[in-house]
Amino acid sequence: MDVEELLDFEREDPLAPSPVAARKRKKVIGLDDLLTDYYKERSKNVEKEAKKPAKAPKNYNSDEDETGKEAKLSEIVNLCQKQMKEMSSEEEISHWGIRVFGNQKTPPPSVFPELEDCSLLQSFVNGELNSLVGLTAETGCSFLEGLLINGWLSRLVFKCGYLEKSIATWTFNMMLYSSKEEVSSSACDFWCSTLSPINEVGKMPIKIEWLPTYMDLKRALETYGFLFNFSSNPESVNPGSDGKGPPQNIGSWFKITAACCQVRDKQSIFLTSEAEELVEVIVWQFLDHQLQGLSVVMYNCMQSALSYFSADEWNTSCAKIANSLACRIPRDLNCLRAVECISGSDTHSKQLRSALAFQILVNCLEKKATDEEGILNMLISLNVKEKDNDFFKMYIYLVLTENWLLYDKKLEDKPVIMEMWGLFLRNCSCQISSMDLRSYASKVRSKASFLLQGTCCK
Template sequence: MTFTTDKILERAACNLLCHHLDTADCYANPSWIPRFKTFFGIFEAYGYHKLEISGDQVKKARLDSQQRPALLSPPHNLGSLLRFLSVSMKKRQLHKAYSRGDVEQFAVLIASLFLDRCLLPLSITVHECLEWILNSFREQEWKESCERIAISLAKVERSNVNCLKLTRSLHGRENRMKCLQSLVALQYFWKIANEKTNPGVWNILSVLRRIDVKRKAVDFGSLYYQICMADIWLWSNRNLDAERGGLEAWLFFLKSCSFQISSTDWRPYATKVRNHASYLVQVYQCHYQADDYEET
């Protein structure tokens, strides 16, 4: 399935394996189910490096340009592999072939695939696979595992552009996907701010309110990505709706960016910060019934 050049044979093998996961024999004898080392070996053959959950060092998942030429399409058979992995995770509680640590590593690896532009044709498949991986965690496992996955993903990429791309790719209607996106955004926010992670509405707002956009030495590039990450985290944070003072402070900061930055400001990212702040003001005022939060 993973290395054949015959597409018909590939799909037939994938259908057979997925069907076999639904049989009773699979749960009685799950030894045939490929373990995570086998999956990682296949991904490495495709050109991806292994991602480690434990420890301070997390290697970046990427295509190895020295071993593979530039790809204009997804690695061969990757779609079938992701489909089989999705079905395996769907049945994880029955066959119990994967440990909690295995699933965490799968989540980090699959989420990092969003950074590969050649996988855009498979973006829906990658997204669905990640959802099944996250849903395979037990309730008692989820909270701690979600935090570990978010911390690991924050170490995968250093570029702010890719950090934002990865965070926005973690969208979805599933609560667990939303939770992961929120925690990843929080990790990236503090990473960009170069400060220790300190969750809380007012902790984030205190960092943003220290920035004076009138100064010439403002790094509007970092500010733009901080605003984006703060928006993702605050939007999914239920405490913002309860803490009216926090919402007012957030709107006040956005309005200050919108009003104090001129449309003719030629500093890098200045107009981008201004336009995005203006847009967010409209969104939050519309969602939270702005009349109650207008400054007098």
Template sequence: MARNEPLDFENEDDPLLPAPRPAKRSKVIGMDDLLLDYFQSGKKDKLKVKAAKSKHGPKGGYDSGEEDDRATQQEITVCKIFEEVQQKGKVMDARDDVPPWGQQFFRCQNPPSNLSNGGVENCHLLQSFSAIEDIGFDLEMHQGEGFLEGMLLDGWLLNLVRICGFVEDSVASWTLTNLLHSPNEKLQVSAADFWDGILSLDEAGEPLVNLGYFPSYSVLKRAMLSYGYLFDTSGTKASISGSTAAGGPDDSLPHNIIAWLRVVSACCKIRKVHSIFSPSEAEELLAIAISLFLDRRLEGLLLVLGDCLNSLILYFNTSEWETSCVMVAESIAQRVTLDLNCLRVVDCITGTNKRSKILRSQVALQLLKISFGLKVANVEKILKLVTSINVKEKECDFFRLYVYLVLMDNLLFSSDAFRDKTGMVDAWRNYLRNCSTQIGCTDWRFYAPKARNKASYLLQGSILKKSSGDGKSCVR
């Protein structure tokens, strides 16, 4: 042992002193360290793969292009599968395949021709004003027509004719012309109020004023032609089905249509005193009123349209209605396409009176008749054709079935004509039950869920109607 070297016991640890703790490892690992470890491990793996390829692989060595080609083929396969699933989803999704309801019955508007004031400047009303010296009215200075416009706008013209008890033909014709063709909205409203007033009845059911000039069907039809309404029922379907968006200025909604509806309603309400329209003319006016419900631009006029529709339905006599109802239903069925538009037409006839219910049932019958190509509207045959549709078939048209379900239910239950025919009603209920149970909840074919839900809804409604009908019969 060297002289300066420490002794053996001096190199040993002191048992009385605590042993030094090992240095703590940092818990936070930097991103650089992770990347370094990843690349180092990756290089090792690549070396192993190369070694394995060199021993067991082809003589040419490892080729990275094979891996790229294999990945490309996998991507192409996945893209094809995705496209197939996307195409199937489009087929099952019915939202873009069924257009919404809506048809245009107004096209290019034409300005009315040969509109004259009918000699209103020489009417006795203005002459009587000019004859009163205290008023100092100069007929030539004030231009009689402008003076009448002021009186019409202020409501004095209506008060004056009520006091006099009669309306001259020239004044009546002049106010009707302004009602149907004036571009002044205030003048339209005032003229409509004037005709509502002179066509009203008192408490005894007598007219308030004597009137010799009435709005004829020819005048009203001429006005609708100037508005651009399509009267040709043979070409109406092809020309009006499609987009409901308004085009240019000539394709806009006529401004006088509200006044037209109001004057038609006023003419119908005095049927007991004076028949302004013949039954055939009233049928055409009723078909026009129903068709206007299909124009989406008139959705804000549902109250005016509904009042005109109910007034026209109640215009017919009891002896006329049975024949006229069928004529109107046939006319409507020829103008409307068999899609959501026909369901809209049936729904718009909302009257609770007996005539409205019969008309709704008859319109549904005529639509089904045209759909099945029948020459005679046979309810039993139509019911058999509808109930013969097999919902389990792969090619079943569920959208058309949906339309048939709604139309058939309105045909049978809108009126009381078929409530006593238990055989037909039971057959229809059984078919609704089959549709609601045989169309599975997981069946996502085109319109299949809506057809199943509609069948279930109609079935519940028919059961409630049956129970209410049985209760009434028990009370009797």
């Protein structure tokens, strides 16, 4: 054996590279391939569903299913609403609101020939400076209107300390009948500033040759179309309904009326009977929705009118006003509005509010009881559990009794009345179920519960 010859195991070289097997090239999967596979799989599912029986339930949500569910839900909701309405027996109840203005009349003429001869205008015409201005009697009205708008007319009247009749009547008519808002507002400011010093202590009022009367104010309301012939069933209107109303001058009417009432200590302009009718007119205008924007002006006018009465006159006048209003105001939410519009904190306001609430309550109960205990006994006897119980009327009774007792100081010495009032509140609060769906039942229950808490705290 040749020494240099390789052995058998040496002939095998494990490190020798073996022939490289041909690698398979992987295929790149693109988006198009994925979409193709997806649609193939979906088409297979569609074919399977098509082969199933027609009555087999669907295992996917379709638009038809959603539409059917919505229709079924809507039908159930309508059925529930119908059943609730039948259970509650709710009736349509109108809101407060009375049309107190009708057709407007033609205002008086704005031409005042006597104005050309007034001394104030003549002083300008005959003045030395008039040669530069060229003012004549014919152009005098326009000149005075300019002075009125600029506020100079008021200054000149105060400087002279004298207000002529022609100037007074002209400005009064411009205030209540002028279609120019600037002229009407300026004339109103003129009259308010003219009358205001009369009410101030320590100041001598200017000499006023003419003052407006109640008939002048009443004539203005008649021109505006105010319906003075109040009836027990006036024409009610819904809030926001189109109706005939007063012109823009009604705001000036309230302001001049308040100013006239405030000068009673120095100059009595109205008779007591006229002042009583004036209060009634103001209350009626509170019932017109079209005047809600003038609530502040109307409130000031109401306070001035109530303060016009002396202490000796008030007790008799208060009863007359309350009786007159109670007989004509409808027994619905309008009567509550009439009571609540008398919202002053002075003695006259409280007494009138209490007296009016009491008289309306007596009329609502058909005058079956006219004294305090009799009225409360009737209220306590009302059975709130009866199916035919009218909770709307009961709500009216509740609010009227609240205003009557709250502001009647004479009842403070009658604890029996307050005990009966508390019993009535407990009946309304405890015997009316929170699940009672009858009309106004929840309002009566809530109102009584609130009032009962205040009564218990006293």
